[in-house]
Amino acid sequence: MSLTVVGSVAFDSLATPFGERDKVLGGAATHFALSASFFTDVNAVGVVGGDFGDEEWDVFKRHNINTDDIEIVADGKTFFWKGRYDYDMNTAHTLDTQLNVFETFNPKLSDNSKSSKFLFLANILPMLQKQVREQCKSAEFVAMDTMNFWISSMKEQLIETIKVVDCLIINDAEARQLTDEPNIHKAAKKLMEFGLKAVVIKRGEYGATLFTEDTYFSVPAYPLESVFDPTGAGDTFAGGFMGYLSGQGEVTASTLRRAMVYGSVMASFNVEKFGTERVDALDYDEINKRFADFKQFTHFDDIPFEKVAVA
Ligand code: AMP
Numbered sequence: 001m002s003l004t005v006v007g008s009v010a011f012d013s014l015a016t017p018f019g020e021r022d023k024v025l026g027g028a029a030t031h032f033a034l035s036a037s038f039f040t041d042v043n044a045v046g047v048v049g050g051d052f053g054d055e056e057w058d059v060f061k062r063h064n065i066n067t068d069d070i071e072i073v074a075d076g077k078t079f080f081w082k083g084r085y086d087y088d089m090n091t092a093h094t095l096d097t098q099l100n101v102f103e104t105f106n107p108k109l110s111d112n113s114k115s116s117k118f119l120f121l122a123n124i125l126p127m128l129q130k131q132v133r134e135q136c137k138s139a140e141f142v143a144m145d146t147m148n149f150w151i152s153s154m155k156e157q158l159i160e161t162i163k164v165v166d167c168l169i170i171n172d173a174e175a176r177q178l179t180d181e182p183n184i185h186k187a188a189k190k191l192m193e194f195g196l197k198a199v200v201i202k203r204g205e206y207g208a209t210l211f212t213e214d215t216y217f218s219v220p221a222y223p224l225e226s227v228f229d230p231t232g233a234g235d236t237f238a239g240g241f242m243g244y245l246s247g248q249g250e251v252t253a254s255t256l257r258r259a260m261v262y263g264s265v266m267a268s269f270n271v272e273k274f275g276t277e278r279v280d281a282l283d284y285d286e287i288n289k290r291f292a293d294f295k296q297f298t299h300f301d302d303i304p305f306e307k308v309a310v311a
Contacts, residue, residue: 002041003246004113004139005032005239006132007122008102009046009070013082014274016089018228024275025056027079028122028145031232034279035239035266036120037063038287039247043113045069045132049076049101059280069113076101089230089271090204107132114138118246120238121165123147126158133164141251143167143200143242145234151177159194167198169238175201184209198256200241200263202234210260215253219260220298222268222290229274233267236279240266265290 012026033044043066048056052072060067079102082095107128119136121129121144129144136142142165150158151174158178162168168191172184181187188199188211199211205227207220241263248255265287272278 001118001246001249002043002116003036003118003120003242004043004045004109004116004136005029005036005120005122005242006045006107006109006129007032007120007124007145007235008079008081009044009048009052010079010081010102011051012231012275013080013096014229014231015084016229017085017087019274021229021274023080024277025059026081026232026275028232028235030059030276031235031270031279032120032122032239032242033065034059034063034276035236035270036243036246037065037239038266038282038284039240039243039262040118041246042066042243043069043110043116045107045109045113047071047073047079047101047105049078050074052078059276062280066112069108069110071108073101078102083231085230089227092231109135116246117141117249118242119143120242121145121161122235122238123150126150126154126161130157130161130164133161141166141245143169143198143238145169145238146174146178148174148177162191162194162196166196167200168196169200169202169234169241171202171204171234175199185211197251200238200260202237204230204233208237208260208264210256212253212256215256217257217260219264219294221264222294223297224268224272227271230271231275233270236270237263237267240264261291261294262287265294 007029008027010027011023077100080098119139119142175187179187179190210217241259244259244262
């Protein structure tokens with residue numbers, strides 16, 4: 001099975017309490033595609049400027065990501081984002097956003113990208129997400145992300161887009177903002193009423209939760225002691241989640257739960273180094289090892305009840 005992703009391809013300048021990087025490869029579609037490429041064939045759809053060089057293309061090539069639908073505007077500049085994190089690495093502070101060629105982004109999908117059974121609409125203008133969804137008639141499982149900016153500036157259009165997808169993958173603050181509901185369970189329920197089959201709520205260092213009509217499944221974040229840069233963690237999570245589902249070719253209660261764990265595994269690698277550095281250099285043994293660790297440390301059911309102290 002193949003998976004198509006539409007979203008930003010960027011240069012990021014990043015500052016965290018642990019260091020800084022200037023103009024490194026980033027963007028939601030980039031982080032997503034890299035992560036998903038470990039599980040399935042990926043088509044990336046986006047736009048870059050003439051400043052996007054061999055070093056950047058090589059990252060996509062190394063992971064066999066199909067970039068035929070990444071348009072190059074030779075006389076333009078690639079989307080640029082500058083962000084800073086304080087010790088609370090769950091909150092990104094945007095210092096600068098230069099849309100550049102992304103401002104007039106009009107995704108052009110080849111027949112190959114349109115024919116994927118799995119589709120991820122990364123954070124772009126909600127109307128564009130809807131247009132892409134409508135072009136991908138053979139997509140059987142479509143997930144999307146969004147951000148606070150679209151929730152506050154065009155909630156109605158965003159809801160119209162949510163109504164045509166199967167799964168929403170957003171963070172807890174966005175879920176609350178979108179539903180005007182402080183309680184996360186009620187928020188998920190309200191979101192499901194838009195016709196979604198699944199809602200995934202990301203909670204940064206605290207993990208992520210999956211809601212379906214009859215499932216509630218939480219996965220912790222891997223207990224890392226060295227987190228350097230959370231940029232792209234959400235997209236990397238979504239890439240592991242959707243990539244695994246696409247690789248398996250079916251969406252069931254069981255593949256969804258495993259997809260949650262793979263999402264968490266991939267996100268845990270992403271934050272260990274700046275930008276795409278860590279996921280770019282990852283191998284399957286590392287992924288398998290971390291998946292096994294997850295199985296081990298979430299095995300709470302082998303502790304008999306009588307051994308649990310009751311105060
Ligand atoms: P995340 O940390 O998963 O929320 O995503 C971070 C990535 O999103 C960075 O690599 C940025 O290049 C990209 N990004 C930041 N702002 C925007 C925006 N307004 N639209 C699209 N992508 C963005």
